[in-house]
Amino acid sequence: MSSIPHDHAAPHDAAHEHAHHPTGIMRWITTTNHKDIGTLYLWFSFTMFLVGGVMALTIRAELFQPGMQIVEPEFFNSLTTMHGLIMIFGAIMPAAVGFANWNIPMMIGAPDMAFARMNNWSFWLLPPAAFLLVLTFFMPGGAPGSGWTMYAPLSVQQGMGMDLTIFAIHIMGASSIMGSINIITTILNLRAPGMTLMKLPLFCWTWLITAYLLIAVMPVLAGSVTMLLTDRHFGTTFFNAAGGGDPVLFQHIFWFFGHPEVYILILPAFGIISQIIPTFSRKPLFGYASMVYAVAAIAILSFIVWAHHMFTTGLPTAGLLFYMYATMLIAVPTGVKVFNWVATMWKGSISFETPFLFALGFLFLFTLGGFTGLVLAIMPVDIHLQDTYYVVAHFHYVMVAGSLFAFFGGTYYWIPKYTGTMYNERLGKWHFWLSFITFNITFFPMHFVGLAGMPRRIPDYAQQFADWNAIESIGAFGFGLSQLIFLYAVLKCIRHDGEKAPAKPWDGAQTLEWTLPSPAPYHTFETPPEVK
Amino acid sequence: MNDRGRTLDVTEACSIYPTASRLRALVGLAKRTAMSATVALLCALPQLALAQTQQGPTAPSSLAPSSLPVPSSMPYNLQDPVTPVAREMYALHNYIMWICVAIFIGVFGVMGWALYKHRRSVGHQAAHFHENTVVEVVWTVIPFLILLFMAWPATKTVLQMKDTSNPDLTIKITGYQWKWNYDYLHDGFSFYSTLTTPLAQRENREPKGPNYLLEVDNPMVVPQNAKVRLLITANDVIHSWWIPAFGVKQDAIPGFVRDSWFKAEKVGVYRGQCAELCGKEHGFMPIVVEVKSPEDYKSWAAQQKQKNATAGEDVNKQWDPGQLATMGEKVYMSNCAACHQANGQGVPGAFPALAGDKVVNGPPADQIHTVLNGRPGTAMPSWKQLSDTDIAAVIDYTRSAWGNKGEPVQPKDIKAARGS
Helix, strand or coil: CCCCCCCCCCCCCCCCCCCCCCCHHHHHHHCCCHHHHHHHHHHHHHHHHHHHHHHHHHHHHHCCCCCCCCCCHHHHHHHHHHHHHHHHHHHHHHHHHHHHHHHHHHHHCCCCCCCHHHHHHHHHCHHHHHHHHHHHHHCCCCCCCCCCCCCCCHHHHCCCHHHHHHHHHHHHHHHHHHHHHHHHHHHHHCCCCCCCHHHCCHHHHHHHHHHHHHHHHHHHHHHHHHHHHHHHHCCCCCCCHHHCCCHHHHHHHHHHHHHHHHHHHHHHHHHHHHHHHHHHHCCCCCCHHHHHHHHHHHHHHHHHCHHHHHCCCCCCHHHHHHHHHHHHHCHHHHHHHHHHHHHHHCCCCECCCHHHHHHHHHHHHHHHHHHHHHHHHCHHHHHHHCCEHHHHHHHHHHHHHHHHHHHHHHHHHHHHHHHCECCCHHHHHHHHHHHHHHHHHHHHHHHHHHHHCCECCCCCCCHHHHHHHHHHHHHHHHHHHHHHHHHHHHHHHHCCCCCECCCCCCCCCCCHHHHCCCCCCCCCCCCCCCCC | CCCCCCCCCHHHHHCCCCCHHHHHHHHHHHHHHHHHHHHHHHHHHHHHHHHHCCCCCCCCCCCCCCCCCCCCCCCCCCCCCCCHHHHHHHHHHHHHHHHHHHHHHHHHHHHHHHHHHCEHHHCCCCCCCCCCHHHHHHHHHHHHHHHHHHHHHHHHHHHHHCCCCCCCEEEEEEEECCEEEEEECCCCEEEEECECCCHHHHCCCCCCCCCCCCCECCCEEEECCCEEEEEEEECCCCEEEEEHHHCEEEEECECCCEEEEEECCCCEEEEECCCCCCCCCHHHCCEEEEEECHHHHHHHHHHHHHHHHHCCCCCCCCCCHHHHHHHHHHHHHHHCHHHHCCCCCCECCCECCCCCCHHHHCCHHHHHHHHHHCCCCCCCCCCCCCCHHHHHHHHHHHHHCCCCCCCCCCHHHHHHHCCC
């Protein structure tokens, strides 16, 4: 683990009693330091990414050819379910929180998060939850095979793995809610003098809005899985028509959480991209105010579109039309953001270091994913595409080529600040190009097989889908292996095997963290800076 | 400007390695080899994948040959539409997709231009502008107008899709784990439709047929050019009834009935799959619809009515147990083998073995009860939808196969056990 140097040059007065922090494992268990906690979140998320990735590769190995070769159908359903849960709740969300922890205090000139001890608890809830999720594979009945969306009544039928999963979801929800309270309070209360809200870096704005989304919808998820738990064990019939309930009720409650959730997954990534593009274009972000309003518009709209996940359930006509129109509307603020990013680059002075390559990959591929989202929003077309590989392609484009690429870009961008060592540019470029190419080999053909009629969540398929599936599987293994380059590059920085990083390795960078030394001292901005 | 006066130069980073130039040459060679290998592999793959599957002549089938063109091995678009609604959906998708492609090319053309012309390495100096309200308004309003142009035809199609009035024919469809039931409400007959692809093909012991995973014993049959209204429900969990060529996909929700409709314009066989995860055999409960000419449909329907009448069979008939067991083997293979396996060995920890099982070898009442009612809290569903004869047959089969020696049963025993 990295040793972040303690800055002895900072003044200590007698009133500011500073107990020496523990070393070794106790340091990590008891830390209340936002940089340590950020590191914990980032390592946890990368580990879960690899675990979820192994599940994905097993899925793709089974789907390499028609016929059942490697796993049984029930286990295949467990793999698709847990791959989704682990990637969403174990990889993407914690990575976003990791960046929030590391960057927000430094970007606003604060010494730490508002609730430093609750910050520790927010993190340490996650490893036990992840343990529970993985443990379900070893329970009688195996891990849940209901899909990450856990629709009733199938989820009511599942074995006890489903109960452990519900418990894990409660724990992770609590972690997210506490983290969000922390982030909102920090951003609203601990900004350095002179940093008005409209001077906040976009990364902080996107996290501020994401935190409100989390507080609004995680309790709804908790409600839906609790109703599932009581239907399973305590005789309620929320989702059982025989008792007066309705299976579709689960879908409404789940997706009321689920749709804002996907914006929770992407908004922090938008924030990272909004930091990287101006830096490497050496030009301020175009349309700062519009960018803030666009994120707010996306967040508000995200609450009124959930039933576009339910177009085939038999909603009444008025409902279908409303949800179609509302969903299409989200394209407007999202488009505004894409145009503003391009306008930032326009007439800039552009260089192509690895963080910027990932930002370009994000822009290109996330936009492609956004367009397939628009296609899916058109209800008559969605009838063809709902529950097919077209949807799988869409969400992998926005979540992998979207969020994950933004997180990779953010890592390369900030790792000089975190570790004091520049990453190896050649490794970074290899990682980018291999990831970009293999990602597209894996996921682009999924549009084709989805259009052609291949359903999702099936372990075996009809002959006409065989060729594309074989290509997708090859791409998937390539993508998985490429991530080892990233691991290697990060480890090199942590072990200080590379060029020493200056305080501001990126001459176009403007935000407060770049005024600090690299690596950033353990405690920073104990005296707030003046922001003009 | 940063502390070092310029951004990091890649060759400098590499200069800490003594054999930088040799390494670069090796890396270049490796890159080229990797690229040609990948291309070769990608080209070889379709052949490899195809070689695994038998593309031999179609097995003789009672179904009419598909009127769709032979599916391409690399399909990339929606299936050919054979109903007016599907045609509209196809056209709508094309329209939306090409608009998106045009916008995509426009936006990334501009970005590509900026990346090319406004590079630091060609000496371009950064401008300082960072906002423009007019431009923001323009690129908010124009996309909004484009959306209106998309929403208008889409709305018309939605209204058409939801109009199930005045059907010529109504069929109730029920999704089960893991088969479909078609009930021709006004004609008074119904039947189950189950996957017929043999386990041997799924387990790679036999070459795969051309309609692998898309073939059933009893397809749904409808007349050409009739407006068919579908009343769709489910027996256990949510399923979804989907035929791409018709543009119909409707979730089958237990305890509720949802309707949909189609009007097939071309005679032929159309195939689809269950489109909502419903358990382990979700990928193995396809849908096949045969569209017949109106005369052919009439004679088929008359046949079905007659079959149904005689199948109010004499349940008191005393069957020869061996004969029942032989019939029962077919019932077992299409309903039970997926979990209990063709060899009766089950899957340890998940599905009990029937070979040597004490219930199968013990008094019949327990096994009859289990087959009729399932085992709540486990994966064993109820099979009460099967006929008394079929249940007696499958029980007799299990009781005489794999070394089992259980006392055989008769259809009237099953009938007596129902409702108890």
